[in-house]
Amino acid sequence: MMEKRKVVMCGVLSLLGLLSAVTAFAAEATRIKKSQVKVTTLDGFTRCSYNRSPAYNLGFASAIFLMMAQIIASVGSGCFCCRKGPAPTRSKFTFVLAFLVLLTGASLNDEHIQETKTADHYLCYIVKPGVFFIGSIISLFTVGLGIVYYLCLNSVKQNVAAATTTPANHGIAMGQAQIPERVEDPVFVLEDTYMRRHNRMVVKLYGQVTAACPQRVLLCLLEKEIEFEIIHIDLDTLEQKRPEHLLRQPFGQVPAIEDGDFKLFESRAIARYYATKYADQGTNLLGKSLEHRAIVDQWADVEVGYFNVLVHPLVMNLVIKPRLGEECDAVLVEELKVKLGVVLDIYENQLASNRFLAGDEFTMADLTHMPAMGYLMRTNINRIVKDRVNMNRWWEEVTARPAWKKLMKMAGF
Ligand SMILES: N[C@@H](CCC(=O)N[C@@H](CS)C(=O)NCC(=O)O)C(=O)O
Numbered sequence: 001m002m003e004k005r006k007v008v009m010c011g012v013l014s015l016l017g018l019l020s021a022v023t024a025f026a027a028e029a030t031r032i033k034k035s036q037v038k039v040t041t042l043d044g045f046t047r048c049s050y051n052r053s054p055a056y057n058l059g060f061a062s063a064i065f066l067m068m069a070q071i072i073a074s075v076g077s078g079c080f081c082c083r084k085g086p087a088p089t090r091s092k093f094t095f096v097l098a099f100l101v102l103l104t105g106a107s108l109n110d111e112h113i114q115e116t117k118t119a120d121h122y123l124c125y126i127v128k129p130g131v132f133f134i135g136s137i138i139s140l141f142t143v144g145l146g147i148v149y150y151l152c153l154n155s156v157k158q159n160v161a162a163a164t165t166t167p168a169n170h171g172i173a174m175g176q177a178q179i180p181e182r183v184e185d186p187v188f189v190l191e192d193t194y195m196r197r198h199n200r201m202v203v204k205l206y207g208q209v210t211a212a213c214p215q216r217v218l219l220c221l222l223e224k225e226i227e228f229e230i231i232h233i234d235l236d237t238l239e240q241k242r243p244e245h246l247l248r249q250p251f252g253q254v255p256a257i258e259d260g261d262f263k264l265f266e267s268r269a270i271a272r273y274y275a276t277k278y279a280d281q282g283t284n285l286l287g288k289s290l291e292h293r294a295i296v297d298q299w300a301d302v303e304v305g306y307f308n309v310l311v312h313p314l315v316m317n318l319v320i321k322p323r324l325g326e327e328c329d330a331v332l333v334e335e336l337k338v339k340l341g342v343v344l345d346i347y348e349n350q351l352a353s354n355r356f357l358a359g360d361e362f363t364m365a366d367l368t369h370m371p372a373m374g375y376l377m378r379t380n381i382n383r384i385v386k387d388r389v390n391m392n393r394w395w396e397e398v399t400a401r402p403a404w405k406k407l408m409k410m411a412g413f
Pocket of ligand 1: 253265267
């Protein structure tokens with residue numbers, strides 16, 4: 001759903017665009033016509049006398065509405081001049097064009113006298129039919145571009161400054177099940193962060209966006225609408241084992257975060273930290289009462305103790321090892337499948353009477369399962385979930401959430 005701020009902004013811009021167009025149309029209708037020009041000839045001079053027409057004020061009003069829209073769109077997009085690119089350049093060009101057309105048209109509709117030396121060949125200049133009309137169209141177009149530009153800049157977007165390489169997949173983690181897109185430099189940026197990075201502190205997440213554990217944190221940040229920046233730690237080149245990363249995560253894994261001076265590792269702890277720190281922002285992931293919170297915690301702990309311990313080795317064997325050219329332990333996979341079936345029966349039962357794992361609302365209990373579940377669903381044993389009606393219904397619902405869709409897009413899945 002579009003944020004309220006954006007709806008208001010688009011509404012204001014559209015209104016100003018319409019006002020500009022309507023007043024330009026009215027100027028077109030009321031501009032000075034040839035028949036309204038008084039022509040007098042005296043001493044070899046021809047005088048064309050014009051009375052001020054309503055088009056004078058209307059043309060100026062149209063230009064002012066357009067200027068207001070342009071200023072608001074520029075300010076709303078973050079600045080007047082700092083962003084290079086085709087959209088703003090174009091909208092600036094059309095703005096100047098429309099503005100000049102409207103102003104010139106308006107000033108020619110003021111009261112004035114035009115003198116020509118010759119009495120025979122004189123021309124009383126009037127604003128040609130269609131000039132204000134063209135002004136109104138360009139003005140509408142300019143405001144349209146302004147809206148598009150504003151939405152582009154302010155939409156939750158990922159800016160992937162990347163060169164894609166094919167990684168060697170030397171790593172260990174579940175996160176490497178898919179060939180990751182190699183992203184260089186500060187990478188995914190929410191809410192046009194890169195324009196504001198110098199002024200505002202955003203959460204720095206060290207990790208790889210395709211890896212399940214960083215995904216847990218990312219999903220939480222997206223659900224909570226928290227600005228973040230991903231610093232890519234390349235698992236394929238074992239960047240997570242380098243001394244500088246061990247200062248952030250002493251076990252040599254991802255993710256880790258830096259939030260100003262505050263540093264934290266362990267994906268579940270990070271997710272809980274942000275769910276609590278921004279309890280009133282975005283989706284409430286914690287539960288509404290003490291009891292509800294306890295149930296959320298209970299199912300979040302089930303994920304660690306019963307779910308992940310089975311899904312992690314399953315994915316390792318079904319996805320990671322084959323990618324690394326290692327043999328999948330088929331016996332182990334069969335054992336894990338049986339054990340997972342027993343665990344998922346309990347989930348199925350829970351979801352028979354609950355929309356989400358901890359009740360009627362989506363919470364951390366659901367969120368924390370999703371990255372590993374996503375991996376499981378991309379294996380050839382995903383029927384273990386699909387064949388369970390309630391689990392399948394739950395999975396469809398949680399993966400339809402915008403935050404998950406954004407995350408999958410970021411990860412290139
Ligand atoms: N309990 C840790 C687990 C972290 C973890 O296993 N990370 C994986 C990616 S999902 C990793 O860094 N793998 C690379 C490695 O172990 O070297 C957490 O939740 O943050």
